Amino acid sequence: MNIIASSTSRPIARALTAEEKHEIDHEMTLYPDKRAVGLEALKIVQKHQGWVSDESLMGVADYLGMSAHELDGVATFFNLIFRRPVGRNVILFCDSVSCWIMGCDRIKEHISNRLGIDYGQTTADGEYTLLPVPCLGDCDRAPVMLMDGEQHRNLTAEKIDQLFAQRALNKEASESK
Numbered sequence: 001m002n003i004i005a006s007s008t009s010r011p012i013a014r015a016l017t018a019e020e021k022h023e024i025d026h027e028m029t030l031y032p033d034k035r036a037v038g039l040e041a042l043k044i045v046q047k048h049q050g051w052v053s054d055e056s057l058m059g060v061a062d063y064l065g066m067s068a069h070e071l072d073g074v075a076t077f078f079n080l081i082f083r084r085p086v087g088r089n090v091i092l093f094c095d096s097v098s099c100w101i102m103g104c105d106r107i108k109e110h111i112s113n114r115l116g117i118d119y120g121q122t123t124a125d126g127e128y129t130l131l132p133v134p135c136l137g138d139c140d141r142a143p144v145m146l147m148d149g150e151q152h153r154n155l156t157a158e159k160i161d162q163l164f165a166q167r168a169l170n171k172e173a174s175e176s177k
Helices: 018-028 034-049 054-064 068-077 097-101 104-115 157-175
Strands: 089-094 128-133 145-147 150-152
Touching (some): 034 054, 034 068, 054 068, 104 128
Antiparallel strands (some): 089 145
């Protein structure tokens, strides 16, 4: 359901958890107006829930005393607020002019073939989501991508294969503990 498109039925706001409220309350001490905390509150909910559902957005809007439309505008403007479920590992792949000149299309195709997904999709096991971003600000090291907060530069097919192989090893090691 899209809050903006739905005029006949409003989703029921999800009650924020005590931990989410505590973190949002802390953020409110840093701003002169609690409505200015909207983006930080959405980040907090996403940290705890994995993404921001319509119901969570409504809960944050109610808690901050602002309209859902207003908060949805913040959420959709900031491309790191996920309004749909995403995988455990989100790959933000730069498709800027600099990355394009340096061959990002071939690298993106390699990632898509390896994972079996395209932009906006999540692997069947829920492990990876691939999303395009207009710029990661690392043009001199293009092509680049950001995965779970870690920037990967000067990408090649070989580097991609090494990265996924290392992640698979790390996952196996953590599961065997």
